[in-house]
Amino acid sequence: MADTAAPAVQSLEQLCIDTVRTLSMDAVQQADSGHPGTPMALAPLAYVLFTRHLRHNPANPLWMDRDRFVLSAGHASMLLYSVLHLSGYDLSLDDLKQFRQWDSRTPGHPEHGITPGIETTTGPLGQGVGNAVGFAVAEAHLSAVFNGGGHRPVDHHTYFIASDGDMMEGVSHEAASFAGHLRLGKLIGFYDDNHITIEGDTGLAFDEDVGARYEAYGWHVQHVADGNDLDALDSAIRTAKATTERPSLVVVRTHIAFGSPNKVDTAGAHGSPLGEDEIRLTKQALGWPSLEPFFVPDDALAEWRKSRDRGASLEAEWRRRYEAFEAAQPDRAKELGRRHRGELPAGWDADIPSFPPGKRVATRNASEKVLNAIAPRVPELMGGAADLAPSTKTLLKDMGDFSAGSYAGRNMHFGIREHAMGSVMNGMALHGGILPYGATFLIFSDYMRPPIRLASLMERQVIYVFTHDSIGLGEDGPTHQPVEMLALLRAIPHLTVLRPADANETAEAWRVAIGHRHGPVAIALSRQDLAIADRSKLGAA
Known part of the structure; x- marks a missing residue:
């Protein structure tokens, strides 16, 4: 002793x-x-x-x-x-x-x-x-x-x-x-x-x-x-x-x-x-x-x-440095302040595409187009996948990789670490100035359920992109069919779960996720092609 x-x-x-x-x-x-x-x-x-x-x-x-x-x-x-x-x-x-x-x-x-x-x-x-x-x-x-x-x-x-x-x-x-x-x-x-x-x-x-x-x-x-x-x-x-x-x-x-x-x-x-x-x-x-x-x-x-x-002395010294930064680089200082306040840029959703009826598009592919339309206008948006970006379609084009010694990139490679991915994203969201997203197959959402639950308890803005929804997974079989995952996710208080039925609903799902400040959003997306509904007959997405 x-x-x-x-x-x-x-x-x-x-x-x-x-x-x-x-x-x-x-x-x-x-x-x-x-x-x-x-x-x-x-x-x-x-x-x-x-x-x-x-x-x-x-x-x-x-x-x-x-x-x-x-x-x-x-x-x-x-x-x-x-x-x-x-x-x-x-x-x-x-x-x-x-x-x-x-x-x-x-x-x-x-x-x-x-x-x-x-x-x-x-x-x-x-x-x-x-x-x-x-x-x-x-x-x-x-x-x-x-x-x-x-x-x-x-x-x-x-x-x-x-x-x-x-x-x-x-x-x-x-x-x-x-x-x-x-x-x-x-x-x-x-x-x-x-x-x-x-x-x-x-x-x-x-x-x-x-x-x-x-x-x-x-x-x-x-x-x-x-x-x-x-x-x-x-x-x-x-x-x-x-x-x-x-x-x-x-x-x-x-x-x-x-x-x-x-x-x-x-x-x-x-x-x-x-x-x-x-x-x-x-x-x-x-x-x-x-x-x-x-x-x-x-x-x-x-x-x-x-x-x-x-x-008080430490913050005052920093404020003097920040005022010098504002004087020398006013636009960059304004942008940093906006990000930390959590305010979205004006017109951030101006380039979100719409999809005409008559075609069949997997919602993961529609999501890729929507995400890359939003990303140039929302520079705080950064994230990646658990080694599944080619399948989840979550790569930001021409945005660079976040890597050792190259931290300005916005594409994160979390590796096959869903649990850590969820926990790390919580820290990113809590820090301020960052809007994180992370992607994996819907079946693997269970690997990151604890940080999803904590993001929900804290009402932090974190976006989860869960692809390969439903049983339509072909040869992958029952180990990859997420038949119970939506019910489990929807049981978490303060977690918004969206399951778009076509490409235009996918665009709206991203619009909701980016604008929803007080809580995480999970978007469940398909691997298989889905018919695009005729909105002139069914109403807006």
Whole structure:
């Protein structure tokens, strides 16, 4: 077990860190539900990251060029809520006291749109890793498009924290492989290597060398042997930020429920309250100045609240640079602003074709024509397929490939990674300035159902192009016949599912998908030719 003895004289930094620990254990105890151990283990990392490195402004959580932070280990939500409150976001101590309660601003897992400073909804493990990759993809693309001429209006990092469980989930493997291939140098992850899951030691099911795996993916990997070593954490983050040619992973050895005399390094601290007696013993072991629940020392709060001044200064410096960019390149600055506001260009749908009756056209082929009519007028539209672009007809003509070192291209090659594709697209949509689409066969929509569900929960504008609808697939047979997929997709709240019956309905489906701001849209398209209806007899599509 870890040494949990309190230092002889508690430094101000240690007081700040232990404030996160005590708030986390108190909130979980009051809710009688939650995960106290991981926030207690990660408090030092959160302190170093949020006070020394993360470019954020608590007064303006939506600052365009802020760094993005994703807690993929969403069960450790009290870590993030504590830090947001202490840093000065619009999240009160009373909000922390309502942790996991109905209609609370501090739900059991972080939810985008509920709590200021939460970049994405996490909880289903592994999804945050894919979201973080999507944030980094968006930053890389926008910086390639808008930076230049001595100006860098887009220049920020994406950070994420992943648990052992995140690293086990397949979506994190897919997303990490994708990020390494793309050499996303502004993506920095932390692996909370605490050796504990709900059932016990991770050795029950998981003993691989995660760092070596990430190195094989093309990531730069560092190891911090002690998660309480602030200097080592600081040095590792600095090195990761200086490593610009590939993404970085910092493997941090932590001890779940650090400070708890009887529950440190045990599964009992993972998903249950410590108990009132153990909380008292833990506070005494930490040298905590009060046994009162939710006690925040004035000195610690004042130190954390310096984030307000730091954040205001960082944003003010960026605004000076942005004003110089606006003065030098007003048209490009106007375009960047439009994209981030999510406003469509005037006349974006002017070139959408119509299809005369009397012919038979597969709706996937009609979609290809419509997509390529829209793309030149909607430059934020970018995406691709899970190695199926020739079949899904989703290649943007003459728009270039998004690839390592060539991030201005708009055609993405996700590889055979549907799950990661969905998760990455969520991150792209959440970042702002990007309208992502992704394609695969309808039967394989099941591979990406978790991120589809999360996009729907967050009401993010993501477009799914699902081809090879119906049983009309010829020799592919029953393994590729999506007889149940439409019903499954339509069961997801806030997901709009469109199944156009002909080419003109396909054009209208794309018109709906591009204009629908509050939620994802799935378009199901045929492989086989379909008759084009005579609209003079049947009415408009």
